[in-house]
Amino acid sequence: MNVVEAKELLKTEGYKHTDKRTDILQLFSDESRYLAAKDVLEALQNKYNGLSFDTIYRNLSLFTELGILETTDLDGEKKFRFSCSTDYHHHHLICLDCGKTKHIHQCPMDTSIISDEGFQIIDHKFEVYGYCEQCGEQKNV
Known part of the structure; x- marks a missing residue:
């Protein structure tokens, strides 16, 4: 998955484009690791004054539901990353x-x-x- 594919999927599924969503997607695109919601908040809070965990979690949940992100549990915390773009089982x-x-x-x-x-x-x-x-x-x- 990449930012362009993710934005196209959001559009196809009827979700509106927002700068926050684009910035969240770009953050995951720039990282090759799993990120926690707090990592997303820390990365974006200077740009979006008043950004809340609720907003982050809502978007992460949406992205996961649509298959844009995949999740795992590390150290008792849910973490996220772009879904693999491979089409084979691994x-x-x-x-x-x-x-x-x-x-x-x-x-x-x-x-x-x-x-x-x-x-x-x-x-x-x-x-x-x-x-x-x-x-x-x-x-x-």
Whole structure:
């Protein structure tokens, strides 16, 4: 997903264009990591005096509902990032320090024995948390 695609989707779905929405989308476009609502607020509060968490959460929820953003829970907090623009099934490695993500191209469910148990899988999510190369070096991991 990118800003142009996201704005077009909002328009197609009947949502109006606002500068705040564009700036939120641009913030996610500029970052390659998951962001919390507080990160969005901190980045935009100087530009929009009186910007509230309610406004941020409403837009983040809308963007998630429309598939513009995807979410994960890190440290007990919901975080967001642009949905992947890949059209193939994959999962993510997520750095606990900087929040950067990297694709895992092999699905661990491909070797799962769950299908042998008579359980019909509808969906799944697989994320691996740790430290990217740069953050791992800083922590001497």
